[in-house]
Amino acid sequence: MRLGIMIFKFAHLLPKSARLGALVGIAALALAGCASTEADDFADFVDDTRPPAVMFNEALATMERGDYRAAAEQFDELEQVHPYSEYAKRSLVLGAFSHFSSGRYPEAVNAGRRYVTLHPSGEDAAYAQFIVAQSYYNQIPDVNRDQEQTARAINAFRDLIRRYPDSEYVGPAQEQIRFANDQLAGSEMRVGRYYLDRRNYVASINRFRVVIEEYQTTRHVEEALHRVVENYMSMGVVDEAQTAAAVLGHNFPDSEWYQRSYRLLQSGGLEPQENSGSWISRAFAGFTGQGS
Known part of the structure; x- marks a missing residue:
């Protein structure tokens, strides 16, 4: 599943025509990777609760259709229903991205922070922190308004650089910090x-x-x-x-x-x-x- 997550992590940076193919590839990888554990997942089936593998792939399919808001809700539900499964860990970061992609930035921040808190050394921790910072960054107002979100974005990007100095997100974080500082300076100038x-x-x-x-x-x-x-x-x-x-x-x-x-x-x-x-x-x- 690592390859699928890596493809997904960069899908939002691709043009829309390429993004769809990338997400289709994720769904295929997920289905292939989960097939061997389907029986084990069904062993945990209780009442009408769907197995985590089924819920996870349904959420991926929703995401592949571009319905990020619905996908985020599905990932959130999986994490709540099966909090101790490996799928819950994956769903946190994918749910954070889905919230982000649908413009629900507070929810993206909450999911991203939850991942970093629960899995600070996880393979997607740097990415989750990047989503947190980018969510604040996307809410930066013009220089005529309060710059609280700007300051939060800078702090979140700095946390990313401090905690994950070798991640691929350090370069983009530094660039965003430069822009955010320019915004704060512009507010002082005004x-x-x-x-x-x-x-x-x-x-x-x-x-x-x-x-x-x-x-x-x-x-x-x-x-x-x-x-x-x-x-x-x-x-x-x-x-x-x-x-x-x-x-x-x-x-x-x-x-x-x-x-x-x-x-x-x-x-x-x-x-x-x-x-x-x-x-x-x-x-x-x-x-x-x-x-x-």
Whole structure:
């Protein structure tokens, strides 16, 4: 059954035309693998309860038809009716994927977490954790809304990398973390601009500072440095404005945001000049660029 699960794990990454064939292959593998144990499964038959092998293959067939919502319910039922069977273990991860594929993300999270909790060293534990993280990731809202799901996605992806560093899901997890961090930085930028427009300079700087110190590898950091220049110039704190511009020019010399900062300083008869003791300089100590 391992081969069937491996085919299934990647089926959602395939085009729909290829996905159907992959799932048909799973059903065939499952039927072949279960045939030899059919008699044993029926020995556990109680009242009108179907044997786990029958329930499992019915759920696979439902999934093959593309009815992920119904398949998820069938996998859930199997896990509840036969919790100690090997099929229950398989059903947890397949049920998590089916919930995910039908857009029922809370249910996918619950099933994935249950698998990781019960089978932390199982062959599909990394995949189950990936489903948990991806379920949060798919619920990330735009930057104008609360970013709780974004933070949850990052934490879940980081758990995957920490617990399963050799899994094939580490690369995709790292990529999703980069996007999620960009989203969090974008949210901070939005609030920072809001305060800047209302001349609440201290509150504005605090928001841009979060981007500068925590999200340096996102696309927002260049603008954040420029907005800090704007804030400090408006406050008359020219030393910090010069430092922010100098750091911006040093790390992003071709940035349009640096050109804006440079012109702003020139309008006040100033030049970029870094103060190594500034929090801005300390934040960029050892910075090697956005691709680092």
